[in-house]
Amino acid sequence: xxxxxxxxxxxxxxxxxxxxxxxxxxxxxxxxxxxxxxxxxxxxxxxxxxxxxxxxxxxxxxxxxxxxxxxxxxxxxxxxxxxxxxxxxxxxxxxxxxxxxxxxxxxxxxxxxxxxxxxxxxxxxxxxxxxxxxxxxxxxxxxxxxxxxxxxxxxxxxxxxxxxxxxxxxxxxxxxxxxxxxxxxxxxxxxxxxxxxxxxxxxxxxxxxxxxxxxxxxxxxxxxxxxxxxxxxxxxxxxxxxxxxxxxxxxxxxxxxxxxxxxxxxxxxxxxxxxxxxxxxxxxxxxxxxxxxxxxxxxxxxxxxxxxxxxxxxxxxxxxxxxxxxxxxxxxxxxxxxxxxxxxxxxx
Amino acid sequence: xxxxxxxxxxxxxxxxxxxxxxxxxxxxxxxxxxxxxxxxxxxxxxxxxxxxxxxxxxxxxxxxxxxxxxxxxxxxxxxxxxxxxxxxxxxxxxxxxxxxxxxxxxxxxxxxxxxxxxxxxxxxxxxxxxxxxxxxxxxxxxxxxxxxxxxxxxxxxxxxxxxxxxxxxxxxxxxxxxxxxxxxxxxxxxxxxxxxxxxxxxxxxxxxxxxxxxxxxxxxxxxxxxxxxxxxxxxxxxxxxxxxxxxxxxxxxxxxxxxxxxxxxxxxxxxxxxxxxxxxxxxx
Numbered sequence: 001x002x003x004x005x006x007x008x009x010x011x012x013x014x015x016x017x018x019x020x021x022x023x024x025x026x027x028x029x030x031x032x033x034x035x036x037x038x039x040x041x042x043x044x045x046x047x048x049x050x051x052x053x054x055x056x057x058x059x060x061x062x063x064x065x066x067x068x069x070x071x072x073x074x075x076x077x078x079x080x081x082x083x084x085x086x087x088x089x090x091x092x093x094x095x096x097x098x099x100x101x102x103x104x105x106x107x108x109x110x111x112x113x114x115x116x117x118x119x120x121x122x123x124x125x126x127x128x129x130x131x132x133x134x135x136x137x138x139x140x141x142x143x144x145x146x147x148x149x150x151x152x153x154x155x156x157x158x159x160x161x162x163x164x165x166x167x168x169x170x171x172x173x174x175x176x177x178x179x180x181x182x183x184x185x186x187x188x189x190x191x192x193x194x195x196x197x198x199x200x201x202x203x204x205x206x207x208x209x210x211x212x213x214x215x216x217x218x219x220x221x222x223x224x225x226x227x228x229x230x231x232x233x234x235x236x237x238x239x240x241x242x243x244x245x246x247x248x249x250x251x252x253x254x255x256x257x258x259x260x261x262x263x264x265x266x267x268x269x270x271x272x273x274x275x276x277x278x279x280x281x282x283x284x285x286x287x288x289x290x291x292x293x294x295x296x297x298x299x300x301x302x303x304x305x306x307x308x309x310x311x312x313x314x315x316x317x318x319x320x321x322x323x324x325x326x327x328x329x330x331x332x333x334x335x336x337x338x339x340x341x342x343x344x345x346x347x348x
Numbered sequence: 349x350x351x352x353x354x355x356x357x358x359x360x361x362x363x364x365x366x367x368x369x370x371x372x373x374x375x376x377x378x379x380x381x382x383x384x385x386x387x388x389x390x391x392x393x394x395x396x397x398x399x400x401x402x403x404x405x406x407x408x409x410x411x412x413x414x415x416x417x418x419x420x421x422x423x424x425x426x427x428x429x430x431x432x433x434x435x436x437x438x439x440x441x442x443x444x445x446x447x448x449x450x451x452x453x454x455x456x457x458x459x460x461x462x463x464x465x466x467x468x469x470x471x472x473x474x475x476x477x478x479x480x481x482x483x484x485x486x487x488x489x490x491x492x493x494x495x496x497x498x499x500x501x502x503x504x505x506x507x508x509x510x511x512x513x514x515x516x517x518x519x520x521x522x523x524x525x526x527x528x529x530x531x532x533x534x535x536x537x538x539x540x541x542x543x544x545x546x547x548x549x550x551x552x553x554x555x556x557x558x559x560x561x562x563x564x565x566x567x568x569x570x571x572x573x574x575x576x577x578x579x580x581x582x583x584x585x586x587x588x589x590x591x592x593x594x595x596x597x598x599x600x601x602x603x604x605x606x607x608x609x610x611x612x613x614x615x616x617x618x619x620x621x622x623x624x625x626x627x628x629x630x631x632x
Contacts, residue, residue: 030575032602032611034405039444051405055550109494111447199558218559221550223607230548233561287552290495292404296445298494303550 039294047293054224105288109298120282127254128191132336145172157183164196164260177243185248185346195259205267206240220304250342259284276320283317383627388418394616403492410441433458454488473518482509507542531584542569549607567605574603591622
């Protein structure tokens with residue numbers, strides 16, 4: 001192709017070339033980068049401590065509750081780190097450091113172990129028996145989207161919801177509600193439900209209100225400081241457009257009700273005709289985030305605090321309306337004390 | 349009746365045939381006012397280094413594969429050159445321990461205009477300097493394969509990008525001819541203002557999209573908080589009755605918004621084919 005010449009060489013045009021070069025050079029300034037810790041015991045310790053220091057959302061709350069001081073934790077655990085540690089020893093020390101947060105959403109994942117603090121349920125009676133639940137369900141129960149349900153002998157609906165890991169379908173809930181429509185009341189057994197998707201908990205709870213409800217607040221970190229939080233944003237529960245339950249509902253809880261299941265209890269306590277029976281929930285009111293340290297171990301921690309409608313934290317659980325524990329006598333007689341208590345309440 | 353119709357048709361076709369002949373005669377050279385389009389289709393492979401502190405404080409590195417369609421539209425004798433760039437890339441990257449993987453993908457669209465500031469004739473070769481501005485729009489994602497509640501980061505931005513290009517058209521040094529067969533082109537663009545999407549420092553996507561909570565998720569960007577640069581050097585050469593292009597693409601996208609840091613540094617070797625079209629008007 002022949003090019004059409006539209007100019008000749010002029011001294012003044014050198015300035016254009018100089019401008020071009022300057023334009024190129026100015027772009028080379030200014031790097032957005034992150035200092036990376038060394039992949040050795042000291043570097044991994046500092047990386048983990050910093051990630052939690054900059055992102056964890058319950059420092060103030062836990063300082064009030066049991067005097068957590070993250071700087072003091074650093075001083076205490078730094079002494080246990082040395083360059084000759086094996087990976088297993090390092091994992092143990094770092095896991096112990098994370099346990100200081102007393103948070104079920106705080107974990108560290110390696111190829112050989114998961115560091116956790118499950119004191120929120122391990123230190124308490126389980127208040128649930130799979131054998132007894134199996135006995136109440138019998139063999140002719142129905143299953144929809146992971147939820148098992150049936151009508152008990154005294155015409156009370158029973159739904160066993162053991163997880164919110166999957167997405168609850170609106171159609172499934174319509175079918176379940178339709179099936180239990182003629183019962184006197186409903187028992188929703190969420191004992192040992194350790195959570196999953198908050199949207200599933202919302203979807204289910206939306207079946208129990210006819211109007212938009214303020215159910216709580218949430219916020220998130222806006223910076224590295226322990227006090228850097230956004231303003232509290234309202235959480236609303238919108239009524240479902242599907243079939244909505246209008247009769248009494250009893251939620252069965254124990255210490256293993258955690259995270260999204262804890263949220264479900266929080267939502268349900270705002271709905272009419274709802275009571276909770278059993279043990280206090282396990283809590284877990286911080287939506288978790290993930291990160292990692294140089295050695296490649298994954299980290300999970302609470303990042304976004306969630307509050308109830310009174311702006312109180314539910315991190316350490318929600319108390320039931322009726323505190324009921326399973327009794328050994330009932331267990332040996334093949335009875336679930338908590339289910340029986342709920343049936344009596346609904347029969348009144 | 350039939351003979352008359354055929355005769356009329358031949359008379360009607362004559363000017364068209366003559367016109368077509370004259371057009372064929374013109375394809376060898378460009379006349380003043382002719383519109384021509386240079387399209388460069390390239391594929392590239394390179395290395396990329398990605399940091400996104402929303403997902404991880406670790407940098408991820410790996411292979412980047414991309415496709416680019418770069419088009420310049422200009423009219424002979426007119427100093428304005430219109431630029432249109434489509435670019436898509438994917439990368440599969442891992443962290444330094446090798447225990448974490450990320451996938452990244454982007455589509456980038458650029459449209460703008462250059463002004464041909466000057467042309468220097470250096471012997472029988474030619475150096476051109478163009479400068480102008482583009483508008484750039486980008487959508488993409490980074491997916492971290494093992495993160496739980498924050499597994500992915502969405503990328504979306506619109507930038508105003510001043511651009512400049514130097515182009516050197518030169519003869520085949522081994523066979524000097526009438527045409528400038530070889531071309532070296534260096535183009536650089538630096539975003540000066542824009543808007544980008546970003547979650548806030550510890551804000552989950554659940555809050556943004558399920559709860560509808562806005563918190564500075566549309567951020568104003570400028571060289572102070574998003575010093576970025578894209579540059580490309582290409583060398584076009586004729587081979588087997590076609591024009592091929594080989595080049596280097598350097599992309600340095602950075603941002604520091606909402607206390608989050610992001611960077612994508614990519615160096616890629618690009619190869620492709622260059623086609624030049626001349627547009628003609630056909631009157632029916």
